[in-house]
Amino acid sequence: VGAKLEDYEVLGVIGTGTFGTCYKVKKKSSGHLYVWKAIKYGSMKEDKKQLLVSEVNLLSQLKHPNIVRYHDRIIHKESATLYIVMECCEGGDLSLIINKCKRTKCLVTEAFVWHVLYQTARALQACHWHHSATILHRDIKPANVFLDSSGNVKLGDFGLARVLESESGYAHTIVGTPYYMSPEVIKGSKYNRMSDIWSLGCLAYELCTSSPPFTGSNIKELARKILDGRYDRIPDYYSDDLNSFINLLLNTDQEKRPPVEDITHHPSLVSQLATNS
């Protein structure tokens, strides 16, 4: 029997994204914490609704320790709202950590950067080699990478953003500044799995410096810097090992970037895991 809204107690609002509002909720029967994202589908055209259904189905198939787990969906016909219930990542998202470091001028530890690199790469590996379709994340950024209560990385918000972005009618005006846009996408190539690798490099760089590798006061300046591909070294506190690893991911030539399985087997990552465990 389908889940109902009254099966959950709403604890509060976490934030609002391109899709709508994200609430922290508690399942009354188990006391477990979840979040739900309320998506108004009333004004959606039929094709968009189909796309949303297929995205949610894809989401429900993604079961991996480093991917935010889909839990349930509730269709509330009266308000034409779809509630997607997912695991709540109580550690929040990486943008909270980056903003705190920016404010307090502190640096995250090198071990934490390797930890995020490894677990996010594992999540990407699961998507890139998903049995039914290659799922490209297309939106790896600090606000989409969460931590659970034990500090495990959880990659979130698959496809949804893409489906709903087009819905919000701003399909062409970019909602946020695309700091992580890859050179090949700027040059008009199709977004591909190596673009996810580029974004992973941007994420690691931003963790170390609290700023993306490429910034600009407008999209043209940002695009020029991304194509040029030059950026300052991460702070000296971080090893040459980590610095050269990030340089690998931020290679403007997508052929020269390591595929995701090379990342999870990269010697410096594996050795770091040994020291961290």
Ligand SMILES: CN(C)CCCNS(=O)(=O)c1cccc(Nc2nc(OCC3CCCCC3)c3[nH]cnc3n2)c1
């Ligand atoms: C340790 N502290 C310093 C940090 C406490 C931090 N706790 S917190 O304040 O409730 C908190 C903060 C941010 C995230 C989460 N957990 C979370 N957020 C999601 O989406 C956030 C949403 C994404 C779109 C835009 C608006 C926000 C999820 N999606 C699936 N699972 C999710 N889990 C919890």
